[in-house]
Amino acid sequence: MKNLIIFLLIFFISPNCFCQQNKNTLKQTIKNYPELEAVIKHYKKKDDNEKLKAVNFLIANIGSKGSYMYDLVDSNEKSVGYNISNFKDEMDEKKGLDSVADVRGKLYKKESFLPDLKNITAQFLIDNIDKAFEIREKSPFCKNLSDADFYEYILPYRVSTEKLENWRTLVLNNFTKAQLDSIYNFSTVLAATAYVNKIYEKRFSFGGNRYFKEKKVRSYSELLKDKLGKCDDMCNLMVLVLRALGIPSGSDYIRYKRASNDVGHSWCFILDTKTKHYYPFDPLSENGPGFFNLPYKNAPLVSRNQFAILSENSIKNDQSIIYHDLFEDNSKTVTNEYFETTDLVIPLNKKLQEPLYLSIWNNGWWKPITYFYNPNQNIAIFEKVSKTNLYCLTKYKYRTVEEVKEPFIIDKFGEIIHISSLPFKKDINLNDVQNKELKKAKNDTFILDFVTNVEICKRVIEENDQKDQWILSSNLNIRTNTLYHFIDKSTHIKKIFLIKNDGSVDWY
Known part of the structure; x- marks a missing residue:
């Protein structure tokens, strides 16, 4: 065992290694899982250094990988053989499950996780490595x-x-x-x-x-x-x-x-x-x-799935402080391969002992897309952030997202434009705005003030001799350089927009 570990560690300090685990973790992994040791012995016996390096990569990054199993079971935890593809649509699915429940009783969702470290076999890994090298x-x-x-x-x-x-x-x-x-x-x-x-x-x-x-x-x-x-x-x-x-x-x-x-x-x-x-x-x-x-257009974040464990994800195994969508997320950011991006440096009022999230407005609330965590700094740094988008710096606490600072826009030059400091505002007649989405809006479409959530106006196709009009609510006015929330209840579309002084519309 000792010789195997020393031999393996030689590869981990070589320039061709792409692994992140430290030596003690690697040593413990090999000691605890004899199937992995068997793979190393196999290629060491064959004196195949290239495949040994491949083994090292897989073992070092096997981490918490595994198979998630999802099933539908009865009260005795016996599977009912549910498969979504067996039904032609949702109505057919409901009808089918109801008929099963009539016989088997109430049905329950069952989730289980099979970690690779406990379930993978030496022969499975050897076959995979051999076939990968053969096809290469x-x-x-x-x-x-x-x-x-x-x-x-x-x-x-x-x-x-x-x-x-x-x-x-x-x-x-x-x-x-x-x-x-x-x-x-x-x-x-x-x-x-x-x-x-x-x-x-x-x-x-x-x-x-x-x-x-x-x-x-x-x-x-x-x-x-x-x-x-x-x-x-x-x-x-x-x-x-x-x-x-x-x-x-x-x-x-x-x-x-x-x-x-x-x-x-x-x-x-x-x-x-x-x-x-x-x-x-x-x-x-x-x-x-x-x-x-x-x-x-300008998606806020593009990510690439990776097998290798990424070093910057060091806190993603702490479920108590990380936002659930980012927990154990092993992707890397590649937004700059698709859109124009910029690096953000946001000053903070004080050092925070918790992650800060860059969030995008989605479906009625701020959704974190990436995070920054350094309790020793009074700035938050986010790299490769897509331009011409609306963002907000947030915290995640007790399963809720809280704003840390007011929302801001990143313009096409990469500059941060705060909502409160948007340029001169003036009243504008929404019916005069030449924007297709606003012009084609149907009944049951409303515009709310983004900050106060107060209804400003609604779309009326035909009512009281008025046709295809935006009707103001109360004495409120639509103003340029102000964020508004566009909600079309018939199509379930929810978007954010502002009208610039020249009458053009920016959607976020």
């Missing part, structure tokens, strides 16, 4: 692939919290020899990925908004069986396929779309080792490789 040698799209990129975009044995399975073999068995030859005969990784994408478009598709509520992350075999899912499912499926084929890939996502009430979105990317360029694409869609256009 075979695939022309891995030529000149660095070890760092190989470790992140080919080697990992999982992409999320799906159940463990030998997906590399399953993927390759789903292709004919002719198809594999076609893939590797393409001269560009874009063409090869587009070819693979077309094949899987026929096997899996978007299943509708009802899938957004599903927490379960499905494995490759489960995805192909169910054939339907949300964008996360489509990403996971395509990443598994591409990595099995030796095409370096991963996924990016946004949690919130500006100040709207929409859900976020996930998409894939591939790495072209010839150009060293990342190409994003929506998997299983016509917005495929080479034709990607992110339809969300």
Whole structure:
């Protein structure tokens, strides 16, 4: 054991290592989990230093990774075999579950977590490592692939919290020899990925908004069986396929779309080792490789899923102080790859012994997108923040978000514009504003003062001989350079806007 640990640590201090665990943690991990020790012994016996480095990377970053299991059970905790894809829509799902409840009684959600450290086997890791190295040698799209990129975009044995399975073999068995030859005969990784994408478009598709509520992350075999899912499912499926084929890939996502009430979105990317360029694409869609256009203007934060544990996430394992959406989040920020960004330095009145969050207005409240934590500083620093957005510095306490300072706008030059210091304000007739969204608003659309939440006016299509008008409430006026909350109850749209002195509208 002692020799194994010393041997392993040699790789951890080498310049090619990308791990974050310290020596004591690594030593304890190997000591406590004999399956991991068996993998090290296997490659040490073969004197395979390259695969030993790969083992080191996986062990050092295995951390709290594992499989989340979600099920629906009866009072005896027996599964009722629930699968959302067995129902054609929400009404059909409710009818089906009601019929099950009539026989089995009240149904309960059951969640469990299977940590990889306790459940992964030596043979599973060995098979995964061997197949990853085999495809690295075979695939022309891995030529000149660095070890760092190989470790992140080919080697990992999982992409999320799906159940463990030998997906590399399953993927390759789903292709004919002719198809594999076609893939590797393409001269560009874009063409090869587009070819693979077309094949899987026929096997899996978007299943509708009802899938957004599903927490379960499905494995490759489960995805192909169910054939339907949300964008996360489509990403996971395509990443598994591409990595099995030796095409370096991963996924990016946004949690919130500006100040709207929409859900976020996930998409894939591939790495072209010839150009060293990342190409994003929506998997299983016509917005495929080479034709990607992110339809969300200036999303506040774009994140990239990582297998490696990131050093800046050191407090993300403390559930008592971290916002729940960011707890154990192992992503890195790549907003600057998609939008113009700036680095923010915000002065504080005093040093705070808790994380501060940069929040975006979403669906009626401030939602944290990233945090800063340094109790020894009286400033808050946020890097790579998207421009032309509305933000607020907040605290998270007792499951509520509190404003630390008033909301502010980051303009196109990267300057912070505080709400109270917006330029000269003047009264304006909203009916004269030439903005399509305001002009096309329907009945049951209201405008509230953003700060006081008081109704300023409402949209009236036809009432008392007035048609297509914004009618002021009481004696209140609409003013330029003031934030307002636009709420369309019929479409559930909630947005923030201000009208500038020239009559143009900025939406946030």
